[in-house]
Amino acid sequence: MQKFEQHNGIVAPLDRANVDTDMIIPKQFLKSIKRSGFGPNLFDELRYLDEGQPDQDCSGRPLNTEFVLNQDRYQGCSILLARENFGCGSSREHAPWALDDFGFRVVIAPSYAEIFYNNCFKNGLLPIVLSETEVDELFAGVEATEGYQLQIDLHKQQVVTPGGKTFSFEVDEFRKHCLLNGLDDIGLTLQHADAINAYEAKRSQEAPWLFSSFK
Amino acid sequence: MAGKTLYDKLWDAHLVKQQEDGSALLYIDLQLLHEVTSPQAFEGLRLAGRQPWRLSGNLATPDHNVPTTAKEREIGVEGIEDPVSKIQVKTLDDNCDEFGITEFKMKDLRQGIVHVVGPEQGATLPGMTVVCGDSHTSTHGAFGALAHGIGTSEVEHVLATQCLIAKKMKNMLVRVDGQLQPGVTAKDVVLAIIGKIGTAGGTGYAVEFGGEAIRSLSIEGRMTVCNMAIEAGARAGMVAVDDNTIEYVKGRPFAPQGDDWDKAVAAWSDLHSDDDAEFDVTVILNGSEIKPQVTWGTSPEMVLPVDATVPDPSQEADPTKKQGIERALEYMGLEANQAIESIQLDRVFIGSCTNSRIEDLREAAAVVKGHTVASTLKQALVVPGSGLVKTQAEAEGLDKIFIEAGLEWREPGCSMCLAMNADKLGQGEHCASTSNRNFEGRQGFGGRTHLVSPAMAAAAAIAGHFVDVREFNGYNG
Numbered sequence: 018m019q020k021f022e023q024h025n026g027i028v029a030p031l032d033r034a035n036v037d038t039d040m041i042i043p044k045q046f047l048k049s050i051k052r053s054g055f056g057p058n059l060f061d062e063l064r065y066l067d068e069g070q071p072d073q074d075c076s077g078r079p080l081n082t083e084f085v086l087n088q089d090r091y092q093g094c095s096i097l098l099a100r101e102n103f104g105c106g107s108s109r110e111h112a113p114w115a116l117d118d119f120g121f122r123v124v125i126a127p128s129y130a131e132i133f134y135n136n137c138f139k140n141g142l143l144p145i146v147l148s149e150t151e152v153d154e155l156f157a158g159v160e161a162t163e164g165y166q167l168q169i170d171l172h173k174q175q176v177v178t179p180g181g182k183t184f185s186f187e188v189d190e191f192r193k194h195c196l197l198n199g200l201d202d203i204g205l206t207l208q209h210a211d212a213i214n215a216y217e218a219k220r221s222q223e224a225p226w227l228f229s230s231f232k
Numbered sequence: 233m234a235g236k237t238l239y240d241k242l243w244d245a246h247l248v249k250q251q252e253d254g255s256a257l258l259y260i261d262l263q264l265l266h267e268v269t270s271p272q273a274f275e276g277l278r279l280a281g282r283q284p285w286r287l288s289g290n291l292a293t294p295d296h297n298v299p300t301t302a303k304e305r306e307i308g309v310e311g312i313e314d315p316v317s318k319i320q321v322k323t324l325d326d327n328c329d330e331f332g333i334t335e336f337k338m339k340d341l342r343q344g345i346v347h348v349v350g351p352e353q354g355a356t357l358p359g360m361t362v363v364c365g366d367s368h369t370s371t372h373g374a375f376g377a378l379a380h381g382i383g384t385s386e387v388e389h390v391l392a393t394q395c396l397i398a399k400k401m402k403n404m405l406v407r408v409d410g411q412l413q414p415g416v417t418a419k420d421v422v423l424a425i426i427g428k429i430g431t432a433g434g435t436g437y438a439v440e441f442g443g444e445a446i447r448s449l450s451i452e453g454r455m456t457v458c459n460m461a462i463e464a465g466a467r468a469g470m471v472a473v474d475d476n477t478i479e480y481v482k483g484r485p486f487a488p489q490g491d492d493w494d495k496a497v498a499a500w501s502d503l504h505s506d507d508d509a510e511f512d513v514t515v516i517l518n519g520s521e522i523k524p525q526v527t528w529g530t531s532p533e534m535v536l537p538v539d540a541t542v543p544d545p546s547q548e549a550d551p552t553k554k555q556g557i558e559r560a561l562e563y564m565g566l567e568a569n570q571a572i573e574s575i576q577l578d579r580v581f582i583g584s585c586t587n588s589r590i591e592d593l594r595e596a597a598a599v600v601k602g603h604t605v606a607s608t609l610k611q612a613l614v615v616p617g618s619g620l621v622k623t624q625a626e627a628e629g630l631d632k633i634f635i636e637a638g639l640e641w642r643e644p645g646c647s648m649c650l651a652m653n654a655d656k657l658g659q660g661e662h663c664a665s666t667s668n669r670n671f672e673g674r675q676g677f678g679g680r681t682h683l684v685s686p687a688m689a690a691a692a693a694i695a696g697h698f699v700d701v702r703e704f705n706g707y708n709g
């Protein structure tokens with residue numbers, strides 16, 4: 018997994034609540050058996066005027082010029098500013114894969130759906146929770162200033178605005194540790210193999226029916 | 233000290249290790265796998281040179297991509313016409329073969345939607361932890377299990393360690409008191425709950441559904457309710473074990489037998505919240521007030537009783553909500569204040585992990601029996617949840633009732649629930665659907681989904697628009 022320590026980037030505002038993972042990456046693209054290549058189809062139905070197909074070359078497709086990612090001022094963006102309950106719906110990890118593949122490293126929103134939130138950390142993408150008021154303030158800032166950038170510091174757990182204002186955010190210790198060090202959590206869990214074996218030994222005595230096989 | 237909730241008990245029984253930073257290693261009894269969210273997990277395993285921790289903790293079946301016409305199904309995976317879907321299903325087959333995981337392949341009678349198959353086989357049991365790379369895993373909570381969806385990286389983690397890194401959720405009780413009116417089903421109950429608490433209302437909570445109305449539901453009805461817990465933001469929904477649960481599980485292929493059965497039943501009797509358990513939040517609904525529900529917008533919380541009218545954004549004071557209503561009305565092609573019953577339909581879909589079990593099909597068949605689908609409809613599909621549900625329905629003659637009424641009778645799979653196969657809505661088409669999500673484009677690009685119960689979908693198919701099934705001519709429930 019890629020490490021995350023600090024990041025500086027252009028902010029793209031997606032002013033819409035309850036953005037679901039079907040919207041982030043529509044189902045026809047879930048047929049891929051790979052983890053990469055989803056970027057061109059991120060927000061496909063909002064971004065293009067036609068219906069996208071898997072494995073299609075997107076460069077010639079008609080763009081919805083009103084959609085934020087198609088506007089000149091947000092080109093090169095890597096921080097997505099969003100509204101509440103971002104990433105709700107389907108558990109598809111293709112959603113953070115698509116955000117990551119497009120070039121996003123950070124999402125900022127007042128709240129997230131849990132599975133999506135979890136999935137972000139597994140992919141080196143940092144989902145930051147700020148209060149409604151702070152998010153409102155950032156939306157106003159992005160609106161007012163072209164090329165609006167934010168500085169994100171995971172060590173200090175801070176978002177710094179161009180004007181030097183800082184907002185603190187919470188992040189779970191374990192997740193922070195994994196992200197800062199780019200750690201693979203399977204490897205970490207396997208360090209507890211003895212504990213898992215001990216649990217299984219005890220549990221299979223108490224509840225043997227949980228350990229029978231599907232044959 | 234206060235007693236424990238059902239969730240507390242399930243959590244404690246599966247705790248392998250509590251870490252100082254608040255996260256925990258939770259043991260997973262059963263992981264269900266399907267073709268869409270597993271290929272990258274198997275690939276990760278292979279790249280790291282790892283083996284599954286415990287093969288018997290996993291069970292697989294393809295469902296999302298499988299075609300539902302008999303012709304395309306005849307020869308199994310090789311017969312799938314869409315080349316990309318074919319690769320995905322084949323990849324699941326190959327991965328399961330390579331690693332030795334039990335899979336019900338396309339031609340196996342036991343194949344179907346994972347959340348229908350697990351309980352049907354007795355693979356899902358009370359007291360288990362169940363995960364799957366699919367948010368509707370909450371369905372299995374109907375058995376007094378802790379069940380929730382996970383992402384693909386977690387699928388890989390569970391394959392490799394049989395554990396999940398988890399954090400304990402908070403406890404919410406949703407209590408539905410009283411008795412439901414005839415014609416009001418589990419689906420209406422859960423839609424009413426989502427309408428009340430909203431799509432994020434359950435975020436961060438494990439939700440236990442209780443109360444007289446929930447207790448009176450059949451086990452399949454409880455599955456319908458738990459299935460949509462995620463639509464209220466809750467990863468896990470659950471119902472306490474009672475005699476009906478045990479009766480339902482008994483004799484299923486993978487259910488315990490003999491001595492083990494007796495031991496299991498004794499252990500399961502504790503799978504309910506203690507009388508003095510404390511919930512962080514309790515939400516109460518009156519079951520007798522719930523009417524048949526229809527979603528009008530693009531989020532499951534945009535739901536109303538069938539006799540209501542579509543909201544008027546000008547009456548909404550909150551600007552974000554107002555904008556949400558306007559956007560939904562525009563997408564759905566509806567006018568403010570339009571009666572729900574006046575919404576004309578193009579297609580009807582009866583199926584999905586929410587409503588494709590035998591009782592759902594019986595409920596729909598009872599409504600359409602002796603009637604004919606409205607001539608204005610382009611298509612009405614019935615897609616059973618598994619090969620065994622299909623066989624059972626055919627043994628009861630339900631297929632004939634549907635076909636005589638003009639509905640199509642298909643092979644099992646997810647089908648038009650998310651339109652990854654050929655079954656989908658055209659742009660602008662309205663669909664009465666028994667599935668669980670009405671998001672923009674969910675059932676096809678530009679498609680307009682209205683979520684309803686099987687009985688309501690069946691009545692709508694006959695009328696060509698929504699009608700209150702309680703007043704529907706011929707309804708004998």
Ligand code: SF4
Binds near residue numbers: 345346
């Ligand atoms: S039926 Fe629909 S919701 Fe259920 S598993 Fe399949 S695609 Fe997901």
